[in-house]
């Protein structure tokens with residue numbers, strides 16, 4: 001079983017990944033953030049570092065998915081390779097922060113890579129409004145994220161909405177984060193676990 005949690009920056013993916021992994025006794029798989037050699041530079045100059053960062057994330061996410069497929073273990077994955085291409089890279093190109101030739105080059109690598117991978121059994125989209133995202137980003141307090149602009153988050157949210165509307169690769173569960181406090185309220189977490197169980201019932 002492979003469950004992936006997707007959503008904008010600060011939506012609560014890591015928190016939910018940790019809680020669900022503990023609940024099911026499954027392996028949590030996180031994204032390359034703290035040891036990422038480009039992320040801090042990217043936030044100080046997006047145009048200069050956008051392509052380098054996208055290639056780094058693409059490679060690290062591909063390595064992770066191959067590990068998932070090879071091991072056959074039950075995993076909960078924090079963010080997917082699809083978000084790199086359909087949300088972040090596309091948005092950087094739209095905003096003029098990645099050149100068209102770099103974007104086309106990136107897309108061609110992404111298309112090649114994704115022809116070798118299987119989508120998750122269940123995709124959980126954590127949907128959150130910009131004020132919730134800002135609140136969570138501030139609470140988390142990563143220095144280099146302190147200058148993230150509201151319009152950047154809002155454009156990413158628009159990309160998520162468009163992508164999720166057309167998502168047909170597998171089962172999908174949408175969780176409205178604004179109305180659920182799963183980090184502090186066990187009843188909310190219990191409701192999420194019930195929703196997941198309804199979705200994955202019969203997949204084992």
Ligand SMILES: Nc1ncnc2c1ncn2[C@@H]1O[C@H](COP(=O)(O)OP(=O)(O)O)[C@@H](O)[C@H]1O
Nearest residue numbers: 009010011012013014015136139140181182183
């Ligand atoms: N349901 C929640 N209630 C309260 N705080 C939350 C909740 N989910 C996440 N947070 C807080 O928001 C911040 C960002 O959450 P995180 O899980 O790291 O988001 P993401 O991985 O989506 O970027 C963290 O400080 C976390 O403790």
Ligand SMILES: Nc1ncnc2c1ncn2[C@H]1C[C@H](O)[C@@H](COP(=O)(O)O)O1
Nearest residue numbers: 008009010033054057083084088089145
């Ligand atoms: N593909 C990406 N492009 C740009 N930035 C990205 C990408 N994937 C992740 N990020 C950033 C967003 C956050 O600052 C950190 C960690 O993501 P989070 O949503 O907080 O788990 O990396």
